[in-house]
Amino acid sequence: MDYVIEMNNIRKEFPGIVANDNITLQVKQGEIHALLGENGAGKSTLMNVLFGLYQPEKGEIKVRGEKVEITDPNVANDLGIGMVHQHFMLIDKFTVTENIILGNEPTKFGNIDLRKAEKDVAEISEMYGLQVDPRAKIEDISVGMQQRVEILKTLYRGAEILIFDEPTAVLTPQEINELMEIMKKLINEGKSIILITHKLKEILAVCDQCTVIRRGKGIGTVNVKETNQNELAAMMVGREISFAVEKTVAKPKDPVLKIENLVVRDARDVKAVNDLNLEIRAGEILGIAGVDGNGQTELIESIVGLQKSESGKITIDGKDITNLSPRKVTESGLGHIPQDRHKHGLVLDFSVGENILLQTYYRQPYSKNGVLFYPKMYEKAKELIEEYDVRTPSERTLARALSGGNQQKAIIAREVDRSPNLLIAAQPTRGLDVGAIEFIHKKLVEERDKGRAVLLISFELDEIRNVSDRIAVIYEGKIVAIVDPKDTTEQELGLLMAGGKQEKAGESN
Amino acid sequence: MKLIKDTAVKLAIPLIAIFFGFFAGAIIMLASGNNPIAGYAALIDGVIGDAYVFGETLRMMTPLIFSGIAVAFAFRTGLLNIGVEGQLIVGWLASVVVGIVFDLPMVIHLPLAILAGAIAGGIWGFLPGILKARFQVHEVIVTIMLNYVALHVSNHVIRNYMLASGQRTDFISPTASLTSDFLAGLTDFSRMHWGFFLAIAACVIMWFILWKTTKGYELRAAGFNPNASSYAGMNVKTNIVLSMVISGAFAGIGGAMEGLGTYGFIQILSSFTNLGFDGIAVALLGGSTSIGIFLAAFLFGGLKIGAANMQAGANVAPELVEIVIALIIFFVASSYLIRLILNRLQSKKEGK
Amino acid sequence: MDIISILNLIIPTAIFAATPLIFTALGGLFSERAGVVNIGLEGLMVMGAFSGIVFTLLFESLGFGAASPWVALVMAMLIGAIFSLFHAVASITFRADQIVSGVALNFLAVGLTVFLTREIFGRGQTDYISERIFRENILFLSDIPVVGNWFFSNIYPTSIVSLVFVLVVWYVVFKTPFGLRLRSVGEHPMAADTMGIKVNRMKYIAVMLSGALGGIGGAVYAITTSANFSGGTIAGQGFMALAALIFGKWNPLGVLGAALFFGFAQSLSLSAQQIPALANVPQVYLLIAPYVLTILALAGFVGKAEGPKAIGKAYEKGSR
């Protein structure tokens, strides 16, 4: 067998934890090799070892059959290993070209030869079909294009072996499809790929082999052609996972959220939400499907009170909340799981307990006349930690120290426990493993069954289709269609999201 | 078990840093031909040698505690207040003005004068706060600029409206004075005054506001993550302004301590008092905690008072003390180094 | 007095007052662009002023003649760079809080220089230098009518050097691979690391450059203006340089503008008493004018100053 990469018996420790315990990973030339495992299983760590960011305590690495010491990313680059990181390694204020050439700049008389650089970038992007604008700044381009820049970075350095760490977690369905195409193209060009993803469907779609790890230990490698979703999930979690969201038929009651002719302008003064109308009833989950950038963020922020709307009216349970402050809106019965948990959801340097009380600290019994009662707060936090199965050493542990899934659970505990009549969940499962996803979906359905209205926003069509009772498709700031998930296919949804008309979608059926 | 060890390490770090600082100071003394033992003996003698110097040390601590708290409070809420110096000066001026101009019974006059200091300092903190909240102007520049404005404006007011003799204003009326014959008697005529106890109270108040009130919780949250705070319904802009106002008010009271306690007047300042800048060091050395600030102020105040005796008793230039202070701050800041050493020692012990 | 002669008075003074600020703020630019906050600029200037004077005196006595202050400038640059290692080691290697470390640097500089002054001169201030840097007319350029008068005649060569430095720094930071890497380290050190850039080495270089330029800034001030050194020679200029850096939005040309603005406001306030129209304005308004104008400018039209993204944080491999 010709392995391009052999990682044998790798051990990597962090203070107090063994992230990789005797893991072996063997990747063949020209294959897409999946790496699967729960949050915190040690996948990123293993790949960072391969890329030279971490040094393993034990084990050996062979590249193309030769034993190597990868002491830093430069060595990895020289060996033809490139990595697209889970959290993008891009510099927002730099242009695409600058990001790509960084550390490897073509020069002319001592200064950067930007013209040559841009030409080189255009050439490579042409070759692999990775559309980018070489002069655009990273902060101005879409996440999908950012990802292509990441890939270009590795190719620019002549990488033959590419590591993708959860590349699809932040992409829209369209972008995911494009990425899959690109990966296939890369394989055809003779490259080899290691792909980390939590989405089993993706593994089944493009991968050849799949290595599963659990809690830092290697569980085994399977041939993707000979396996299925359930088997993979079981290997990864160590138990059976149900993928279908179990729920009964919704029994919607009175409308909770009513949005009429809403107009919101974004930072660039464009009407991001343009005359939008929407209604959600108690006891139903309404999913909003749409390609990123069609007004979802502005819609949520204007409901929540973080952004002023230009015109239109928003009511919760008949109460006008248009342009009220976030605090007033929350008190009118809104719960909100924000899409970026680190930026908007948590104060990472606060304890888990303090984070759980982030919306209610000012109320009795946690405080009175402006004085806080910490014992009461922590008592409550402990209760919720138990109830929502937040895995944390204690309620006083800093939120920073929790895994993404558990951070998300803490947020959900906070938002759901206040029994809001309206719960907005934005990308609630992004980057989480299937176990955590299962838990969160269950919670959303439970809330629905308690008679709450749930607004779900997600770029994952599967999630939208599985969880929602109704799906509203948003396009250019308007709701262009409302469909029933049961009799709408993924293709139809995709078409609607791309601006196609509902009738057409129906016709094509 | 682990918790106990963590606390022990936390306590050990400043102590080790202080030791390193003094050790380095000893080496410098040796290198410059002085006797470090005599030098430090004189230093210690100059801090706790008798009631007078001890009283002076406590007197020196008083404004340092306030300026330390002012810096720490802003720091806790994510703001860097370099303007404590200016806030302290206007607070000093305002308290003295009230102390001179009004004729009131002490129970009203003294609190009013202190309040005047707090308000003036608060206003001086409000400006950078509102500019940051409304226009995103970097608070560091504004506070630096306002220091100079405070200095010139205060000198202008003194020179044109309040000049009594030489370079200073009149004395404040006794009803606004913090001086205490009792404390002075206790400490052999030192200038220690009631303000010291106000400073202790301020430590408690800062701790209480930050850790025991909903406002403090909001302020800290906004300091760590303004985005998440506004998502959680807190008004981040108001909190920025409030934090700067409170910080400035603490600084202003620190100035009132000088005006109502130590001096009883304000003079034309030919340069900054440095009390505000020292506050940055006090706050950071004290880890922005109340107890830490108190202890750091003691160390600073003591070293400053003791420095003179070092020169008198052992002929060591007083600047040595500044070097030692700087090195202590370095070592505290480099706690990573100390942790590394401690870990090394620990694992060696375990290895055996 | 007509407007031209007022400007004749103010502009050269503004340039002169701005020069030390320009050098020092350019130093701060390197360090902060690489993600290391430098509140220690004040201390670096102190160190530079001290070295500038001490070495001028030394070289004078060694018979270097008119070259003495220039050689001393170079020495001040070196000493500044070496002294800045304190900040670098503490904040980069030992992950000290950069603000704390900068504050400590300021304390240390004043303590150390005055202590050394006492050791060397037996008193709290140095002797006066007699070889100085003098104002000169710049060949040809000074003959340009009006403008030549303002910018090129009777100007300190150090001011011209500072202008050249602005252009050089601009070029280095924005046009060379070194500059790109420097900025990447300040924006996203982990990204830079994955691209094979030695993050901490870049930071060290940047901090040392800030020490070198801060040293020059302090030395220029001491050699052209105060002519000796004492504990009070540098009193706040470093903080003004920091303000110029932020005001100038971490851009060399911005820094130049900001420093000139400070200089202009200051020299206007000093000259105002000699200008009939302004002679009756109470002095306090003129004294605070530079600072108030700066604040107004920031609030009014300059607006948000956003620094390098990863500024203030020590880089640990693998942390997020």
Added chain:
Amino acid sequence: GQADDNEVETPADTGDTGEEVEDGEGTAEDTGDFVAKMVTDEGGVDDLSFNQSAWEGLKQFGEDFGVEVDYQQSSDASDYAPNLNRLARDPETSIAFAIGFLMEDDIRSVAQQHTDKQFAIVDTVVTDDDDNTIPNIANITFAEHQGSFLVGVVAGLQTETDHVGFIGGVESGLIKKFENGFKAGVKAVNPDATVSVQYAQSFNDAATGQSIANTFYSNGADIIYHASGGTGNGVFSEAINRARNGENVWVIGVDRDQHEEGEWADGNVTLTSMVKRVDQAVYQVSQMTMEGNFPGGEILEFELADHGVGIAESTENVSEEILSAVDEWTQRILDGEFEVPQTDEEFEEFEI
């Protein structure tokens, strides 16, 4: 106000005081026990100014009489009180000098607390609440206006542009004496000359000093008298720059002979200096005290007649005629022909 009736009667040069010991009333045992100490202000004993001058006088006194002398350095204003107190409580100290008017309030309280001790202060008069002098403080003042008048005469005669300048440090009653004396001197000999006046509002801002000097010179002044401490360094820098370009500009120094400051490769821009003989004053008061004539409660004004103020020795840039004019004016002052103005009001009324 200043009282002139307590003038010192025995002006002596430090050189010939050795004799007087033998003549003096003090016995050998007395002198053996006598200890004179001083507290410097922030400048320190080596400030090239009046602290240094005071210390030189004290040292000379110590050498001449074989008695112990010492000093205490203050690093900032809050050190004055502890330093004075340290001397006051030291049983050995026979007389404690406070150098500088900034210590006025501190010496008052320390002296009132230690009534058995002997104190002296330079540059001001310390009074109690009822405006009476304090019995155990000797007040040493100088007639700076007289000395400034003489340099004003020099400037008025020397100027070729009929335009001279005065740069003050921080504006205060004391510096006003320099200003008004100078202006009066210029007016006396050259009534048509313009005198530009500006205060830097700092004693330690050479850049501002240079900028103001630049403005003055650019506007046609050719001689600048400065009374501004370290700020004056910038005045010298500016003058040297211009002198090198062939301009005929001068600086008049202050407090001591500032010849050194004006030196450059091809010349010297120091025209002359107004010196204030603090050393003389300290020496004489020490001697009086040792001899049992402690001038407690008295106001000693060291003036032209006592050689307490005057023109510096370095006058090589001043012509013979001008020097003889100075002598003439000196005599007229000594003869009491007119009073040199000290305040703005007195200057307004000054006619000659």
